[in-house]
Amino acid sequence: MGANMSSGLATITVNGQPMAAPSGQSLAGALLAARHDVFRRTRRNGKPRTIFCGIGVCYDCLVTVDGVAGRRACMTPVREGMSVRIGGVDG
Amino acid sequence: MSQAIDLAVIGAGPAGLAAALEARRLGLEVLVLDEGPVPGGQYYRQPHVPVRDGVHRLGRHQQSAGAALIEDVLSAGATIWSQATVWGLFPDRRIALEHEGIGKEIVTRRLILATGAHDRTLAFPGWTLPGVVTPGAVQSLMKSDQVMPGRQAVVAGCGPFLLVVASQLLAWGVKVAAVIESTRWNWNAFGGFLQFAERWRELFGYLGPLLRAGVPILRGHAVLEAQGSDRVEAVSVAPLDARGQPVLERRREIAADLLAVAHGFRVVSELSSIAGCAHDFDETRGGYFCRTDPDTCETTVPGVFAAGETAGFAGARVALLAGRIAGISAAKSLGVKQSDAALRLEETRHAREREQRFANLVNRTFAPPPGLVSVITDDTVICRCEEVPALEVGKAVAAGARTATAVKMWTRCGMGRCQGRICGWTLNRYVASLTGASAADVGQNTPRIPAKPVRLDSVLAGAEAAKIWI
Numbered sequence: 001m002g003a004n005m006s007s008g009l010a011t012i013t014v015n016g017q018p019m020a021a022p023s024g025q026s027l028a029g030a031l032l033a034a035r036h037d038v039f040r041r042t043r044r045n046g047k048p049r050t051i052f053c054g055i056g057v058c059y060d061c062l063v064t065v066d067g068v069a070g071r072r073a074c075m076t077p078v079r080e081g082m083s084v085r086i087g088g089v090d091g
Numbered sequence: 092m093s094q095a096i097d098l099a100v101i102g103a104g105p106a107g108l109a110a111a112l113e114a115r116r117l118g119l120e121v122l123v124l125d126e127g128p129v130p131g132g133q134y135y136r137q138p139h140v141p142v143r144d145g146v147h148r149l150g151r152h153q154q155s156a157g158a159a160l161i162e163d164v165l166s167a168g169a170t171i172w173s174q175a176t177v178w179g180l181f182p183d184r185r186i187a188l189e190h191e192g193i194g195k196e197i198v199t200r201r202l203i204l205a206t207g208a209h210d211r212t213l214a215f216p217g218w219t220l221p222g223v224v225t226p227g228a229v230q231s232l233m234k235s236d237q238v239m240p241g242r243q244a245v246v247a248g249c250g251p252f253l254l255v256v257a258s259q260l261l262a263w264g265v266k267v268a269a270v271i272e273s274t275r276w277n278w279n280a281f282g283g284f285l286q287f288a289e290r291w292r293e294l295f296g297y298l299g300p301l302l303r304a305g306v307p308i309l310r311g312h313a314v315l316e317a318q319g320s321d322r323v324e325a326v327s328v329a330p331l332d333a334r335g336q337p338v339l340e341r342r343r344e345i346a347a348d349l350l351a352v353a354h355g356f357r358v359v360s361e362l363s364s365i366a367g368c369a370h371d372f373d374e375t376r377g378g379y380f381c382r383t384d385p386d387t388c389e390t391t392v393p394g395v396f397a398a399g400e401t402a403g404f405a406g407a408r409v410a411l412l413a414g415r416i417a418g419i420s421a422a423k424s425l426g427v428k429q430s431d432a433a434l435r436l437e438e439t440r441h442a443r444e445r446e447q448r449f450a451n452l453v454n455r456t457f458a459p460p461p462g463l464v465s466v467i468t469d470d471t472v473i474c475r476c477e478e479v480p481a482l483e484v485g486k487a488v489a490a491g492a493r494t495a496t497a498v499k500m501w502t503r504c505g506m507g508r509c510q511g512r513i514c515g516w517t518l519n520r521y522v523a524s525l526t527g528a529s530a531a532d533v534g535q536n537t538p539r540i541p542a543k544p545v546r547l548d549s550v551l552a553g554a555e556a557a558k559i560w561i
Binding site for chain 1: 141174219221223227230231238477507509513
């Protein structure tokens with residue numbers, strides 16, 4: 001068992017809609033499990049992006065968390081009350 | 092300036108944890124800094140959510156060995172900071188970092204860099220489509236998050252890690268449509284592998300379930316293209332000829348909603364570069380890696396050590412042993428004298444030698460073939476961050492750019508948030524293929540601070556603490 005593993009469900013909002021996800025799960029995992037396939041769109045070509053490297057290297061999975069843009073969904077654990085915006089340009 | 096601690100270790104994977112444990116047991120005050128939300132790194136990746144009943148517990152031996160090591164490190168009295176992103180290293184071993192969103196500065200008498208490696212990727216048409224991921228992403232989703240990343244997968248690239256991930260997908264109930272291995276597993280190397288009988292069981296543990304499930308393992312093949320409109324729907328593959336070029340007439344399509352693709356691993360050498368350590372280049376060992384004294388793991392910068400993949404990709408067993416050597420050596424260099432330390436050091440060096448020989452054999456056997464960049468078309472995105480297509484790179488080269496750095500200045504390729512970590516290898520090989528230069532001549536982007544994007548107030552807080560003018 002992971003040292004920092006928490007248990008139980010947290011309620012977060014994704015583009016204003018409430019969603020339940022296991023506390024401590026990566027936001028990327030939670031969004032994919034809820035079938036959110038577009039985390040952000042690219043600046044130049046408006047292409048959809050989601051998780052790619054999954055370990056914090058590629059900065060593809062960027063989303064806005066509690067008003068802060070450019071957060072890596074794969075490195076951000078789900079926390080109760082988190083407000084997430086996805087689908088924007090560059091997260 | 093802050094009070095100096097004895098030892099800071101950057102990275103809480105096998106090497107960093109082993110180093111921290113040895114050094115702490117020899118009496119050093121130890122702080123481990125790790126970027127992940129939970130320690131363990133990739134090899135010892137821990138679950139982040141409770142494992143559901145009835146779900147196949149992936150890599151549970153690895154996870155419990157990692158959990159035990161983390162527990163040992165903590166109960167020995169070392170401190171681990173998770174979510175600690177080191178963005179700069181300054182003279183006299185000053186570390187600038189963002190810890191849980193707050194800028195900090197640490198001064199340390201000895202520094203061990205155990206920054207690991209990540210999947211090494213190569214651009215191909217369609218690789219930016221959702222559903223195309225690295226094998227590492229598959230593992231992080233399954234092992235830590237308990238999320239199944241797709242229903243029907245193609246696992247491609249090169250190296251034994253593909254078999255690990257494919258067998259884990261299978262265990263999770265994902266249909267594995269094919270494993271596409273770009274090397275031919277040079278059978279000549281098998282003589283060399285015979286002496287490592289203890290690793291055969293491990294190999295068959297992964298290979299057995301794939302063979303029993305009838306998963307096609309196509310050696311000497313490569314991905315030409317990922318197809319789909321909003322996400323990947325099919326993967327085109329073709330065999331490679333003797334020069335490593337795809338034979339297009341023998342192209343075929345495989346339906347998949349998940350493509351996990353990487354060609355071995357790239358060493359994370361940004362921090363060791365920023366620290367001023369000398370590096371060597373060997374594509375089979377993960378590209379640029381930090382030069383170390385094999386007896387002590389010390390780099391060319393006094394007081395700075397490197398262990399694990401940072402010192403050349405060699406896998407977790409070497410990393411654990413090298414971490415121990417680095418931890419003991421760091422303690423010795425601070426004047427710690429303990430009678431059994433010298434003996435343990437000698438035994439560890441001996442064990443590492445054998446594991447290093449195995450790693451060298453694997454690295455050479457699974458060296459990615461040279462022709463893989465020939466699948467790149469003009470509109471293939473090379474740099475995912477800045478969306479630079481191959482056409483623009485080609486124009487820069489035609490106009491005289493000869494190095495990765497020159498192409499970056501010209502096109503912004505490698506100038507985005509990942510700082511060239513993802514496109515760097517493609518850029519290197521692609522430019523080399525256009526100019527005929529060697530990979531070492533093309534080079535890579537020079538790593539600079541901030542080593543990772545951090546908030547400006549974190550930089551200011553670190554600079555303030557360190558009395559640095561920026």
